[in-house]
Amino acid sequence: MDKFRKILCIGAGYVGGPTMAVIADKCPACQITVVDVNEQRVHAWNSDELPIYEPGLKEVVERTRNKNLFFSTDIEVAVKEAGIIFVSVNTPTKTFGEGAGMAADLQYWETTARTIIEYAEDDKIVVEKSTLPVKTAEAMHKILESNTKGIHFEVLSNPEFMAEGTAVDDLRNPDRVLIGAMQTEAGQEALRRVVDIYANWVPREKIKTTNVWSSELSKLVANAMLAQRISSINSISALCEKTDADVTEVSEAVGMDSRIGSKFLRAGVGFGGSCFKKDILNLVYLCGHYGLPEVADYWEGVVKINDFQERRFVKRIVASMFNTIANKKIAVFGFAFKADTGDTREAPAIYISKMLLEERALLRVYDPEALENARKDLAGFEEMVEYADDPYVCAEGAHAILILTEWREFKTLDYPRLFESMSKPAFVFDGRNILEHKKLYDMGFNVYPLGSSDMTRV
Numbered sequence: 001m002d003k004f005r006k007i008l009c010i011g012a013g014y015v016g017g018p019t020m021a022v023i024a025d026k027c028p029a030c031q032i033t034v035v036d037v038n039e040q041r042v043h044a045w046n047s048d049e050l051p052i053y054e055p056g057l058k059e060v061v062e063r064t065r066n067k068n069l070f071f072s073t074d075i076e077v078a079v080k081e082a083g084i085i086f087v088s089v090n091t092p093t094k095t096f097g098e099g100a101g102m103a104a105d106l107q108y109w110e111t112t113a114r115t116i117i118e119y120a121e122d123d124k125i126v127v128e129k130s131t132l133p134v135k136t137a138e139a140m141h142k143i144l145e146s147n148t149k150g151i152h153f154e155v156l157s158n159p160e161f162m163a164e165g166t167a168v169d170d171l172r173n174p175d176r177v178l179i180g181a182m183q184t185e186a187g188q189e190a191l192r193r194v195v196d197i198y199a200n201w202v203p204r205e206k207i208k209t210t211n212v213w214s215s216e217l218s219k220l221v222a223n224a225m226l227a228q229r230i231s232s233i234n235s236i237s238a239l240c241e242k243t244d245a246d247v248t249e250v251s252e253a254v255g256m257d258s259r260i261g262s263k264f265l266r267a268g269v270g271f272g273g274s275c276f277k278k279d280i281l282n283l284v285y286l287c288g289h290y291g292l293p294e295v296a297d298y299w300e301g302v303v304k305i306n307d308f309q310e311r312r313f314v315k316r317i318v319a320s321m322f323n324t325i326a327n328k329k330i331a332v333f334g335f336a337f338k339a340d341t342g343d344t345r346e347a348p349a350i351y352i353s354k355m356l357l358e359e360r361a362l363l364r365v366y367d368p369e370a371l372e373n374a375r376k377d378l379a380g381f382e383e384m385v386e387y388a389d390d391p392y393v394c395a396e397g398a399h400a401i402l403i404l405t406e407w408r409e410f411k412t413l414d415y416p417r418l419f420e421s422m423s424k425p426a427f428v429f430d431g432r433n434i435l436e437h438k439k440l441y442d443m444g445f446n447v448y449p450l451g452s453s454d455m456t457r458v
């Protein structure tokens with residue numbers, strides 16, 4: 001087999017796993033191996049219980065696994081055989097030293113590069129899938145080229161834009177595939193090979209090729225701009241709550257302007273997920289590094305509004321429940337950072353729950369997919385937090401229900417039944433604006449929609 005049809009992906013996480021599964025499905029002529037240092041994760045990918053939940057993923061994996069898609073911990077053999085190596089290891093925010101709390105921690109990336117050098121025996125194309133600060137490919141290129149075996153590594157950037165919960169659909173029908181390469185002959189040749197993989201199912205006009213730096217930066221900017229829209233509407237939600245405007249109406253009216261567009265204008269408890277905050281902080285750090293403090297401050301504002309939104313939500317709860325929630329039972333509906341995923345990384349629910357626990361509230365959490373992660377996120381608070389497998393058990397005897405994730409099932413629950421079982425007065429704080437507020441009010445709830453006036457009788 002042509003060695004460029006042998007593909008390796010290092011990192012079997014939320015990005016690497018689904019991306020490679022879809023490539024395997026769409027390119028039967030390619031043979032793909034996904035390796036990870038985490039044995040348990042690899043084992044899970046090889047079992048019936050995949051390590052991540054994504055609609056449609058199981059079917060794709062079952063169709064391709066052990067045919068042209070393999071999950072393994074044997075990085076040595078996989079590196080030797082592959083012509084193209086995708087790197088999809090995590091790049092968390094640094095927690096120590098220069099740039100702590102802002103810059104990306106590249107230690108996994110560098111370790112990976114050194115592992116590739118150790119086992120490689122011939123030239124390879126190395127493709128960054130991880131989101132990395134601009135100019136990392138250059139550093140990576142230098143590390144890889146420092147090998148003493150005379151091997152040439154061509155480093156490309158191919159950031160992934162899929163969103164969780166819709167990963168498989170996004171990968172099958174992407175808005176665009178972005179691939180950045182060096183402007184050299186070898187760079188362009190490598191670029192053609194990677195373009196050819198995607199061209200198996202993505203129309204050519206949607207495959208955008210750029211230089212490496214533009215590609216790396218575009219990923220940070222895309223996430224920063226998406227998050228910026230959320231912070232923009234969330235900032236307006238605060239104003240709406242003080243006045244008679246309704247943020248949903250404002251959002252719809254503004255979004256009807258085709259120049260603005262309607263997507264990503266849903267006000268809520270704040271954005272979460274593994275990427276937005278990390279990528280914006282990276283951008284902020286980069287701007288600071290290049291002597292652009294005004295630009296850094298501008299983007300930092302997006303994260304500050306997000307923190308403000310979470311704090312504001314908790315303040316409203318405490319204020320409306322007679323300024324104390326100590327020892328009051330609160331039902332938390334939804335812990336995942338968004339619907340259709342069990343992922344809780346940077347979920348607003350974590351921060352909101354911890355603030356409520358500081359106020360000594362007693363929490364009972366329900367989420368259809370994320371309970372296991374929620375337990376880890378709230379480890380140490382076992383005495384004050386319970387977990388329920390069922391929303392009706394969750395709300396029993398509670399003073400308030402908080403909607404923190406926009407799971408569809410929350411819209412169709414039997415609210416009269418929930419109301420009956422709760423302590424009175426019963427409160428609903430709809431942090432995602434998905435419920436029918438007037439109906440709930442008529443049932444007897446005190447209703448606090450996000451970004452519009454309270455509907456309350458106390």
Ligand code: UDX
Pocket residue numbers: 010011012013014015016035036037038041088089090091092108109111112129130131160274
């Ligand atoms: C990660 C980054 O968070 C994101 O910035 C980037 O765009 C893509 O990679 P994700 O796939 O969601 O996203 O991360 P995660 O689910 O943590 O997966 C990374 C995997 O890499 C883990 O399974 C980890 O065990 C593995 N890994 C990490 C290695 O195999 N080797 C290492 O040296 C480090």
Ligand code: UDX
Pocket residue numbers: 160161162163164165223226230263264265266267268269270271272273274275276337338339
């Ligand atoms: C994001 C980007 O969308 C994706 O392109 C990138 O590859 C990874 O980061 P993801 O984090 O999976 O994807 O989810 P996304 O749908 O973007 O939602 C992020 C957060 O914003 C969630 O907490 C979501 O609830 C919130 N959100 C989204 C809002 O609060 N309002 C909106 O209008 C949209």
